[in-house]
Amino acid sequence: MTSEAERRAPEGPHPGAVGVAAPGVREQKPAPRGPERRIGSVEVLAGLLILLVVFRDPFARALSAPRLQTWTTVFVSVMVQAVPFLVFGVLLSAVIAVFVPRSFWARALPRRPALAVPVASAAGVVLPGCECGAVPIAGSLIRRGVTPAAALAFLLAAPAINPIVLTATAVAFPDDPAMVLGRAVASLLVAMAMGWLWLRLGRADWIRLPRRPELADGSRGRAFWGAVRHDVTHAGGFLVIGAAAAATINVVVPERWLQTLADEPVLSVLALAALAVLLSLCSEADAFVAASLSQFSLTSRLVFLVVGPMVDLKLISMQAGVFGRRFALRFAPATFAVAVAVAAATGAVLL
Template identity: 70%
Template structure:
């Protein structure tokens, strides 16, 4: 035992030498940056030639145009939605809604027209409404309508479609109809065991300033990332996908509507920016692009994950497919009448 302790003391006094050559080849940030700069200098010729190709020039033009047009609306929407989520108590909505659930659904749906907020903010707000006693049907109607028909989204749609002002009305009408119909459908067929009581919000218990900036940072990082992905996808469709393929898809009304509806689910673009992506898809009809604008704010990949996390997976696997089918159907009917 004494020999062991003595050996431990001797080992602690003298540092154990590292194997030869390990420190010399350790990769740190300075070395990585140096290697990156060397590679960029050596490869600047091929990179410059690739970027000067007509396909890349067209890609960058569409990408930058979508980003520049959409970013101001995205930032404004995130700021306003964070302010509403933090400074407007959920009890206000409970007091403002009618006592009868059937009447509370359209009132909650119309509330989305005056309360700016993206879909990233509407899910926690709807969770707070359910947690504080609002009927789930009304909360779900608000969840679907708020990111689709609020003033920021409608203004962005008007800017994105300057030659088609009827697109703003069509988006408003179709989105509100879907939101109210899903609320009434849940009121009729929904079951309490399908809807898990939502947990408390992550920012509850903090100061209002910390909660506001925390919500802003979260939404900007999340929505901004999906905006970049959406802009890249729109630029790729315009510049890389053969024109004949898009024309073939656009020439078939059913295929074009379903293609853009599925694309809206996959791209998961924030509602403040999706109008500019839809406007760039000029090969498709206005009705197909309307389906893109109605489906996207109501059900996409990130929304499915957020709804499952807030209300439970059992709710999401029932609510999302029904919302998708109803949104496509209402978009087609609204487009046939207004577009």
């Protein structure tokens, strides 16, 4: 039998039950969990510095090796020459992308698509930026009503014939001024050819309209710095990879292999065209990498300079993300074939 007190006791969990506070004991709430701590760039840098301090003697011995010193010399020389052009080009590209009204391009181009293609190609001169900035701007042109053929011609021409890139090419090839003319002529011809080819064979449903959030910011100042950060992150990272690859090629690949490949006109053209696609260099820096490949002919290096700003791994990825995979899978191979043929022919005539 139960007592009167037991019968009057409220129903509920027993005070000794797990998770139930005993009478007179203040229940402690679990401490709130803070945000998960992730390893960032600062932690990685600190770890690298610690490793350098701990293993400073092995690192010092490794850095004194002649081959590594050669690698470092080539890498640093490419970076020192290219970085000023990259930074200047990114800043000017952001100014144009943010402060020049996008509708300006639609008003400036002829209404007839066949005439708009060469005008848009030549308009690439006013965009002192790299191909990373040209992709979203070409998408903006399409959104503003510019015919896709003209926007794509602008996309291909702008990274290769703007003043920053041509000046960088002249600095990289001081003894070969014809390289500047050859690059401008071949790039312009490829851009116009691809624009007219799109008019003939292209379909509107292959293109998905783009969106670039940092350029849509209400504040022009924030949009400007967002565009600068975007382009520096993309172009600068690929520049470092390209400079390292160029230095590695000069050190690791035996000289006789490069010379054998360079002595074959057709193979040298195809090899440097493929190398341009793989290295994915910024157009404001690729001339310095091409100049370092002195084993190859000027025509082969011209192909490298024409193909790179139009077809490379980062561009194919960006075009697939901005315009759609159906577009990239058709546009990139066609551009590669036209660029190789036109650049080789231009080099044979001018160089």
